[in-house]
Amino acid sequence: MGTVTRSNKLFNAALFSEYTRGYSFTNLLTGDAPKAAKGKSSQKQTNPHAPIVRVSDLSKAAGDAVEIDVIHKLRGAPTMGDRKLEGRGESMTTATMELKIDQGRHMVDAGGKMAQKRTKHNLQQQARTLLGDNYYHDLEDQVLLYHLAGARGTLLDADSIVPLDSHPEFAEMMVNELMAPSYDRVAYGGDATSLDTLDGTDLFSLDSVEQMRLRLDEMSSMRIPSIKFKDDKMANESPLYVQYVSPRQLHDMKQNASQKDLNMMMASAMNRQKGFSHPIFSGECYMWEGILIKKMPRWVEFAAGSTVDVSNNDNGATVSQKTNSVKVHRSILLGGQAIANAYGNAGKGGDDKGYFGMTEEEVDHGNGKEISIGWMNGKKKIRFADKDGRQNDHGIFVMDTAVSA
Numbered sequence: 001m002g003t004v005t006r007s008n009k010l011f012n013a014a015l016f017s018e019y020t021r022g023y024s025f026t027n028l029l030t031g032d033a034p035k036a037a038k039g040k041s042s043q044k045q046t047n048p049h050a051p052i053v054r055v056s057d058l059s060k061a062a063g064d065a066v067e068i069d070v071i072h073k074l075r076g077a078p079t080m081g082d083r084k085l086e087g088r089g090e091s092m093t094t095a096t097m098e099l100k101i102d103q104g105r106h107m108v109d110a111g112g113k114m115a116q117k118r119t120k121h122n123l124q125q126q127a128r129t130l131l132g133d134n135y136y137h138d139l140e141d142q143v144l145l146y147h148l149a150g151a152r153g154t155l156l157d158a159d160s161i162v163p164l165d166s167h168p169e170f171a172e173m174m175v176n177e178l179m180a181p182s183y184d185r186v187a188y189g190g191d192a193t194s195l196d197t198l199d200g201t202d203l204f205s206l207d208s209v210e211q212m213r214l215r216l217d218e219m220s221s222m223r224i225p226s227i228k229f230k231d232d233k234m235a236n237e238s239p240l241y242v243q244y245v246s247p248r249q250l251h252d253m254k255q256n257a258s259q260k261d262l263n264m265m266m267a268s269a270m271n272r273q274k275g276f277s278h279p280i281f282s283g284e285c286y287m288w289e290g291i292l293i294k295k296m297p298r299w300v301e302f303a304a305g306s307t308v309d310v311s312n313n314d315n316g317a318t319v320s321q322k323t324n325s326v327k328v329h330r331s332i333l334l335g336g337q338a339i340a341n342a343y344g345n346a347g348k349g350g351d352d353k354g355y356f357g358m359t360e361e362e363v364d365h366g367n368g369k370e371i372s373i374g375w376m377n378g379k380k381k382i383r384f385a386d387k388d389g390r391q392n393d394h395g396i397f398v399m400d401t402a403v404s405a
Contacts, residue, residue, distance in 0.1 A: 024141055029338075047230070051336065055340060057342070059345070060344030099342055105375075136373065145296075145298055147174070153306075159298075165178075175379065179383060183314075187211055189204055190202030192400075195302075195310055196324060198402050203403065209293065210288075216241070240292065242294055243331060243332070245296060245299075255404070265287055310322050315391060329403050330399070331399040338395030339396070
């Protein structure tokens with residue numbers, strides 16, 4: 001007996017709308033509603049000043065690539081006095097990054113007729129909620145985290161959906177290759193100068209935040225853009241960055257800071273959001289030197305003895321491996337335009353278009369139902385070359401530290 005398939009394009013559109021309004025790590029860091037990109041009528045993208053730039057284009061299908069461009073700043077010397085201007089013009093240069101999108105799907109068995117009779121819950125509705133809200137939010141947050149960190153790490157717990165990078169399907173789940181942090185966008189706790197020189201004393205602290213702030217200020221090329229949220233009137237005079245730390249890193253910082261400093265940091269975070277409202281300031285947060293410090297819901301950890309990809313000090317960001325002797329957690333500082341999150345058409349073509357698709361099929365001669373969700377998506381850390389050809393992550397800076405026992 002054949003199966004019966006139902007795909008509702010109105011429901012699929014509502015599903016995507018509901019997903020983008022839901023609370024998740026990804027949505028928290030994404031800018032305002034999409035607007036059509038100039039010159040690309042089918043492509044829409046969110047506010048480019050937020051850490052995550054969401055690009056949606058229903059003309060794109062599995063295997064297609066989405067392009068993101070950046071125009072380099074002008075840095076030529078001015079022409080003074082009566083010197084001739086002709087022949088001294090500066091060329092506009094750009095850098096382009098591509099990211100792929102691919103189809104992803106997941107399915108649950110909503111049970112048979114007897115299973116439904118034995119419970120007061122609507123199993124089919126529960127299945128839809130689990131797939132479209134809980135499951136996809138968790139999956140997207142995990143994929144996003146590993147792209148931002150440039151590594152999967154070794155932490156595997158009961159809430160992990162994404163397997164370790166040794167899994168044969170890991171690369172397919174990531175869609176785009178993970179890129180280790182570029183050399184100029186990584187720092188280390190304490191007095192360590194590389195991953196393999198970290199020891200048990202190189203914990204996350206206020207000195208770590210000071211080091212990150214100094215590195216931000218001293219960047220001479222391709223500076224990390226600050227975050228600019230809607231209605232933030234202090235965005236220009238008080239540039240904002242957010243640094244996500246693991247629970248253990250936050251614990252280590254609090255253990256080594258005075259209560260006076262902690263109180264001042266909490267007050268600074270509250271004062272910074274005056275005049276506008278954004279959920280990034282909710283919950284426990286601290287602000288130091290324009291950096292908002294937040295606890296990550298999940299984090300990247302390298303168990304002692306891990307082999308970790310690190311970028312070399314060259315223009316091409318080539319990669320080699322280092323081995324850490326202690327457990328390491330990776331903190332992630334975000335500015336604007338840190339990562340691209342692209343959506344294409346998950347429908348079947350024609351009138352059936354949408355970034356999400358949900359399908360129900362009757363099985364076992366109509367006794368049961370299987371419900372699946374599908375999406376067309378790809379994520380990739382934004383990385384460009386400067387005018388001298390040096391590759392750097394655009395809106396991300398990471399810090400690796402040891403953690404207390």
